[in-house]
Amino acid sequence: MSNIIDRRLNGKNKSAVNRERFLRRFKAQIKEAVGKAIKGRSITDIDSGESVSIPVKDISEPSFHHGRGGRSDQVHPGNEEFIRGDRINRPQGGGAGGGGGKASNEGEGEDDFAFQLSREEFMNVFFEDLALPNLIKTQLMGIEEMKSVRAGYTNDGTPANISIVRSLRGALARRVAMAAPTLRQLREAEEDLDTLLESDADNGPEVRERRKRIHALREKVNRIPFIDPYDLRYNNRIKQPKPTSQAVMFCIMDVSGSMDESKKDMAKRFFILLYLFLQRNYEKIEVVFIRHHTSAVEVSEQDFFHSRESGGTVVSSALNLMHDIVQKRYANRDWNIYAAQASDGDNWDSDSANCGRIMQESLLPWCQYFAYIEITQGEPQNLWYEYLKVAEHYKHFAMQKIGSPADIYPVFRELFKRQPATRS
Amino acid sequence: MKPISTGSEWTFDLIERYDAAIREIAHGEFHLDTYPVQLEIITAEQMMDAYSSVGMPVNYQHWSFGKHFVQTEKGYKRGQMGLAYEIVINSNPCIAYLMEENTMTMQALVIAHAAYGHNSFFKGNYLFRTWTDASAIIDYLVFAKQYISRCEERYGIDAVEELLDSCHALMNYGVDRYKRPQKLSLAEEQARQVERENYLQLQVNDLWRTIPRREKDGASRAAPRFPSEPQENILYFIEKSAPLLEPWQREIVRIVRKVAQYFYPQRQTQVMNEGWATFWHYTLMNRLYDKEMLTDGAMMEFLQSHTNVVYQPPVTARWYNGINPYALGFSMYQDIKRICEAPTDEDREWFPDIAGTPWRPVLEFAMKNFKDESFISQYLSPKLIRDFRFFAIRDDDRDDKLEVSAIHDEQGYQAIRATLSEQYNLGSREPNIQVWSVNVRGDRGLTLRHTRHNRKPLDEASAQEVLKHVARLWGFGVKLESVDSDGTVQQRFDCHPEAAVASL
Numbered sequence: 053m054s055n056i057i058d059r060r061l062n063g064k065n066k067s068a069v070n071r072e073r074f075l076r077r078f079k080a081q082i083k084e085a086v087g088k089a090i091k092g093r094s095i096t097d098i099d100s101g102e103s104v105s106i107p108v109k110d111i112s113e114p115s116f117h118h119g120r121g122g123r124s125d126q127v128h129p130g131n132e133e134f135i136r137g138d139r140i141n142r143p144q145g146g147g148a149g150g151g152g153g154k155a156s157n158e159g160e161g162e163d164d165f166a167f168q169l170s171r172e173e174f175m176n177v178f179f180e181d182l183a184l185p186n187l188i189k190t191q192l193m194g195i196e197e198m199k200s201v202r203a204g205y206t207n208d209g210t211p212a213n214i215s216i217v218r219s220l221r222g223a224l225a226r227r228v229a230m231a232a233p234t235l236r237q238l239r240e241a242e243e244d245l246d247t248l249l250e251s252d253a254d255n256g257p258e259v260r261e262r263r264k265r266i267h268a269l270r271e272k273v274n275r276i277p278f279i280d281p282y283d284l285r286y287n288n289r290i291k292q293p294k295p296t297s298q299a300v301m302f303c304i305m306d307v308s309g310s311m312d313e314s315k316k317d318m319a320k321r322f323f324i325l326l327y328l329f330l331q332r333n334y335e336k337i338e339v340v341f342i343r344h345h346t347s348a349v350e351v352s353e354q355d356f357f358h359s360r361e362s363g364g365t366v367v368s369s370a371l372n373l374m375h376d377i378v379q380k381r382y383a384n385r386d387w388n389i390y391a392a393q394a395s396d397g398d399n400w401d402s403d404s405a406n407c408g409r410i411m412q413e414s415l416l417p418w419c420q421y422f423a424y425i426e427i428t429q430g431e432p433q434n435l436w437y438e439y440l441k442v443a444e445h446y447k448h449f450a451m452q453k454i455g456s457p458a459d460i461y462p463v464f465r466e467l468f469k470r471q472p473a474t475r476s
Numbered sequence: 477m478k479p480i481s482t483g484s485e486w487t488f489d490l491i492e493r494y495d496a497a498i499r500e501i502a503h504g505e506f507h508l509d510t511y512p513v514q515l516e517i518i519t520a521e522q523m524m525d526a527y528s529s530v531g532m533p534v535n536y537q538h539w540s541f542g543k544h545f546v547q548t549e550k551g552y553k554r555g556q557m558g559l560a561y562e563i564v565i566n567s568n569p570c571i572a573y574l575m576e577e578n579t580m581t582m583q584a585l586v587i588a589h590a591a592y593g594h595n596s597f598f599k600g601n602y603l604f605r606t607w608t609d610a611s612a613i614i615d616y617l618v619f620a621k622q623y624i625s626r627c628e629e630r631y632g633i634d635a636v637e638e639l640l641d642s643c644h645a646l647m648n649y650g651v652d653r654y655k656r657p658q659k660l661s662l663a664e665e666q667a668r669q670v671e672r673e674n675y676l677q678l679q680v681n682d683l684w685r686t687i688p689r690r691e692k693d694g695a696s697r698a699a700p701r702f703p704s705e706p707q708e709n710i711l712y713f714i715e716k717s718a719p720l721l722e723p724w725q726r727e728i729v730r731i732v733r734k735v736a737q738y739f740y741p742q743r744q745t746q747v748m749n750e751g752w753a754t755f756w757h758y759t760l761m762n763r764l765y766d767k768e769m770l771t772d773g774a775m776m777e778f779l780q781s782h783t784n785v786v787y788q789p790p791v792t793a794r795w796y797n798g799i800n801p802y803a804l805g806f807s808m809y810q811d812i813k814r815i816c817e818a819p820t821d822e823d824r825e826w827f828p829d830i831a832g833t834p835w836r837p838v839l840e841f842a843m844k845n846f847k848d849e850s851f852i853s854q855y856l857s858p859k860l861i862r863d864f865r866f867f868a869i870r871d872d873d874r875d876d877k878l879e880v881s882a883i884h885d886e887q888g889y890q891a892i893r894a895t896l897s898e899q900y901n902l903g904s905r906e907p908n909i910q911v912w913s914v915n916v917r918g919d920r921g922l923t924l925r926h927t928r929h930n931r932k933p934l935d936e937a938s939a940q941e942v943l944k945h946v947a948r949l950w951g952f953g954v955k956l957e958s959v960d961s962d963g964t965v966q967q968r969f970d971c972h973p974e975a976a977v978a979s980l
Contacts, residue, residue, distance in 0.1 A: 054495045054513035054591065055569065056488060059522065060576055066525040067545040073637070074542030113540055114645050114941035116907050122932030123872045127896040129799060130790020131867040131883055138880040140869075167546040168553075 075173060081106045082169065086177040091317060094353050095303075095324045096339060102174045105164035178324075200289045209286030218285035226283060230276050238269040298336040299388040299420075301327060302377075304370045306395035307361045308345040315427045316357060319394035322425050322460050326392045329464065334388065340377060344370035350377065365398045367435060368406040375414045388420045397426045399435040408438040416446050423463045424451040479771045484579040491515065491574070494584045495591070501763045502592040506836065508756070510595040511610060512569040515587065519576050523563070524548045526573060530739070531563045533571065534617045536624040536731070538640050564590035566598040566742075568610040581774040585781065588760040593753030600844045601748070603741035613738060620731045623669075627724050639725055642945035643711065643732035648906055650711030650733035651740045673723035706925065707911040710946070711736070719920060720951030729949070744847040744902055751805015752843055758782060758806070788864065804864075808851070811860050812839055822858055853897035858889045868895045873931075904929050909956070921953040922946070926967075934958050934967055943971040 075082060085104040134140075169177070205218055245262040248255055303323045305311070311319075330337050341356040342348055345363045348370040374391065382389060399407070416422060424439055426432065432453065443449050452463040480497060481490050495515065502508040518526070528545035529535040565571040572590035574583050598604050628636045643650070707713045714721070715729040742749065761778050764770045770778070788803040789796045815823045816835035824831045830838045842855060861884045868882040868891060882888035882895070898904060912925035924946070926934055939956060947954040951973055958967035 054492075054499065054515055056491055056495070056515045057517070058488070059516045059518045062518075062522065066522070067528050067542065069537050070528065070539065070542035071545055072542070073537060073539040073633075074546060076633075077539045077637070111543065113641070114938045114945070115648060116909055116926075116939060116942050117935050118907055118932045119935035120933075121873045122928065123870065123874075123930040124932065125868055125870050125881065125895045125898065127799070127866050127868045127892055127899060128791040128796075129788050129864040129866055130792060130796075131865040132790070132792060134867055134880040134883055136880060136883055136885070136888060139877040140880070142871075142876070142878055165543075165547075167550055 105166035213286040223283040299334040302391040304393040348373040404438040486580040514569040562590040570595040589757035593756035645945040650736040747805040754806040755809040848900035926958040
């Protein structure tokens, strides 16, 4: 007899460790690919896997093999036209046709080794640069938060969850139900015995037999267990997703001439991080892109990151526009408003005070959170000082100077620390 | 008789009944000798797992297995390739995987192919009998996995990974081709391992002793040649003689070497092994059908997948990728059977000793006593050469054109048989590289020597890469010379250990 074993329930991720080793080894290439992907992707689309390709020569495992040259004889099937002594031109390239068997030996083609990074793996690499604390990572990567609520009773569970009242009530019912027929028979037998005893006839053997039967029935009733595993009931708890609602996120970016590609890239990561955070907490998110130089416009994401502008900078134009949009579209209190502003700190001198005022009067009272980053290596300028004053008064206004991606996270520290107070 | 099943769904009960029916025919009618069978039902993901760790149920961890997994997964998910037809492990009991997604007919086919075909080949063929120990391999791999993960804990993942990379580069040069290896088993292996560590280190120390021994006769002689003869098993040589390896590193070299040795017979019997299994699934399934235990529909399904397996695209086809071992092997066994049962005059002339004799013993003999190379040179018949329309092409770099040296005609049969046989000779397919000498008294440099076959050179880029790995293992400079048949050195490679460490 052959042995047949069902292994389907055994772990299927036996190769997980090997895969992880593989990713570990090619970290540099993978990081590069993820970096490229972040540049290319929409910020609302950051949350998925990515195809990564690695040059074959980096990934190959070398072994000794023959090079071209010398003499080789090969047998092939399917001769159609050749006769002995035919002379054929050498095929060009890697020896296909004439030496199909050899082609695989010389596998140094230009094709890259491409594979898919899973969502988790992608996010891990993305987060790595940002120096996020681990707790935040799980918060961002995890599925929605769940709340455990009571939901009746179940037939199985852990002993700690046994519901004593329910179990005993069940046991009682079972005892009653199971004993009922026997008790009825017992009653009948007893009555039977009584009539026999009352009659005068000599019926000793019959009486003895009835007594035996009554005894047996009593035993049977006694054998019904007081409590049975079958009676046990457990308190049931199920997980329910926490209530969520909707949010709008404003991305505000300075696109004046001094914002170069690398600064925009940094800004993009900043926006992505906020987006990811919102995504975990709100069911529905709208994103509004506002770019500005001396005047501000609302644009598509494509234009936001990729079109070039030049000229001076008036930050208040963007803040005003944001205020208008909030009033027009998101004024009812169903919306949680978040804003992220990125700039290199340039602003018209006389405008900065203006910005501070708009911020305090017409934006911050409406916002859940407003984060500002200044991407610059140099000394902070007047806008920074103006915002510093704002920051003193409002806890949900955060600002940070950024030199590298690792500086982005602290802007959000406050935000990630607390649970957002949803308004709906 | 009633068909065993009519639908395409499988159940455990049906698998059991099919297995019993197939076993009845295989053992009862055809006297196949097999190890006990263990059928394991697995999912597609598990099949991919098994695939990427070279088919073994346990194996040590290494990124290259992850790479294979990633590759397999990609191919499978895009539908570019089906998963393995079957995976069967040369162990006792013989483990064959059945994939959950398959239909009942496919399960029956895999049982016949793997659990009876391959299984009897593993048990019968002389290479497997001499070189592998089916009852010990799983145990040994368990030992290897534990040992290597202990090393990772103690010496770091990177150190172990580097070492394995280097060993893998030399894996094909870690086999004894002629010397019979010792059997391995878990308990013994563990018991002997510590002892071996101490002893080995002692040996090495003695070899590299720096204080000269006092010569008894007082006269200084020329240094003895080391190794006294060229060594074909490079990994073995490194394990025993590399001056700088730690004992645990020697043990890992040994593990890679043992695994390579275990797979060595499989690489030499591809055509024979696949052909044998295919021949038997074909024969057994047909017998089931004759006994009316298979429905017509199931038979059609079986034949379709069988036909796909044994299809040989011609050289002119765009998807031609060499000779299909299933096709060649299957046809050869079928042909031997035909020669036994219905020989033509030609067959009588070419195979006088088997023509017209009972086919079963002849086939058994052929399976047991050959490897691909000798099997082809013994049994490839003119009829098959005609059927396949084989032709041989000579590619000589001294000639500006390719030449058709033989086709399927009277003058060509012998030549094609010889050429095809040579094509399956591992010895000439892989460069012949051996340990040539060690400069014991000088810089401790190691010299490898490649003996050219038909003037074929070494591929330079890969040779340079592999040499870095050799240098890393050896710890001192390594040279590689490629030598022509008249003894002149045609290519030279050189690698210093510092360079190897820097660039790997």
